[in-house]
Amino acid sequence: MRDDHRLQTVADLPDPRSTLTRTNWATLHHAYGPATDAPEILTALLDADQGVRTKALDNLFGILHHQGTIYEATVPTAQYVAAILPDPRTRLSANKTHRSFPGCIRADLLAWLGSVADSITDAVDEVGQRLGFPLDDHPPAVAAREIRPLLLSAVLPYVDDSDRSVREGAIAACIPLLDDVRLLHHRATLVPLVRQILGTSELWQHRERAIDALDAWGESSAGLEGQRNPFLFCDTDLSPDSTPWPSAASNAEGWTEDPPF
Template sequence: MRDEDTPSSSLEPPDPNRVLTRTNWAALRHAYGPATDAPEMLGALLNADQSVRTRALDNVHGILHHQNTIYEATVPAARYVAAVLSDPRTLLPVDKARGSFPGCMRAELLTWIASVADGVRDAIAFDDYPPAVAMRGMRPLLFSAASTYVDDIDRHVSEAALAACIPLLDDARLVHHRAALVPSVREVLGTSELWQHRERAIDALDDWGEDSSGLEGQRNPFLFCDTDLSPDDFSWHPGSREGQHEEPPF
């Protein structure tokens, strides 16, 4: 599930081209069968054509991480995404459908990492499901990649990075980073225009034993009291473009 040279727990991002070319994709599966098409999907995230980039992003969500499920192919896909976050081409825009979160491709990829990280939180039992175990082992790499952008000048990127870091900090190897992120979680994520981000900030601070007073979340999102999104626009959390879960294949 990884290229042959780099351990999954390494903090150094792998060479993205090696991930594409040295992963045995045919031996891995995604939502619709063997992941032989994964290299094309992932490579297209950096395509010069905005419509191609957008379609690739939809495929990365809808095929490699369909309805937030961790598949075998999700693991090397996450390594690739972590590796390309610093590529200047991730600053390019993507098409936005109604209900999409704002931001460039970098923000979108960080949101995807948030969804993957949510899927392997410590509270979820996997019974040794190998892709989930492998993804948990990779959390230090994903945190190293995402945390680079928590102070980004682009507010959308910064918020997406913080949203990605929070579930990764379940990891015992990373929990010591929580204290340093608390101010940004409060001051950036907690004041987001998106209620999903504000809610994530409140939940994180409460879980970490920190003060969340003064932050305005939306405890019942189905009331749609906020004006951020209409019911038609609803997406359940910032790691989901599809707005729903399916039962994982384990």
């Protein structure tokens, strides 16, 4: 039995190959039913072909964590994604569009982990409780909340990465993970990075996230500039067949100066 008093660390992450082969995916569900296709999706994230990687990222966001939903298959997927972050192949890229998250696949994977963490914060739970759907009544959400220390230990090494987009993605992913009461002590260390890196990002979404986090943590956000008028943007440049779901290297919020709508 796991010692509940010992926080999970990156050493506790299952080997990604083990997650693929030992998880009974057929008994788990994602947005479109049994997650029998999950191993293929996850393996394709590291494929040598850029088009294959791009499609895999689309499926990661659109099937295994569709519109921010935590499914049964989301938790083992999160463990797999966290475990492959050190793989050199995550330095490869995916096809980009005007709505894509900038940078290599590692930045996309960090954004995905951040999106999972965003879906299980106390604020989300508060809204759910008001509507009669607390997170505690949703076993996949409970399981996802339980592994937040594990995910944080996988994300933290990248908050000072040499790649700016990876660094920003890691810091942004840490913020919702630090909503966990077991991890609150990490906030003090992260504050300077939130202010100096995320708060000066070229992406207004990251700047807004920095301001919101600092304000929520009781820290000063003075001097940081968010998006002056996000309503200036519209979707008139989208083609008739454009999907409303963000493209492969983006998360549910979108990650360019254009908004995700």
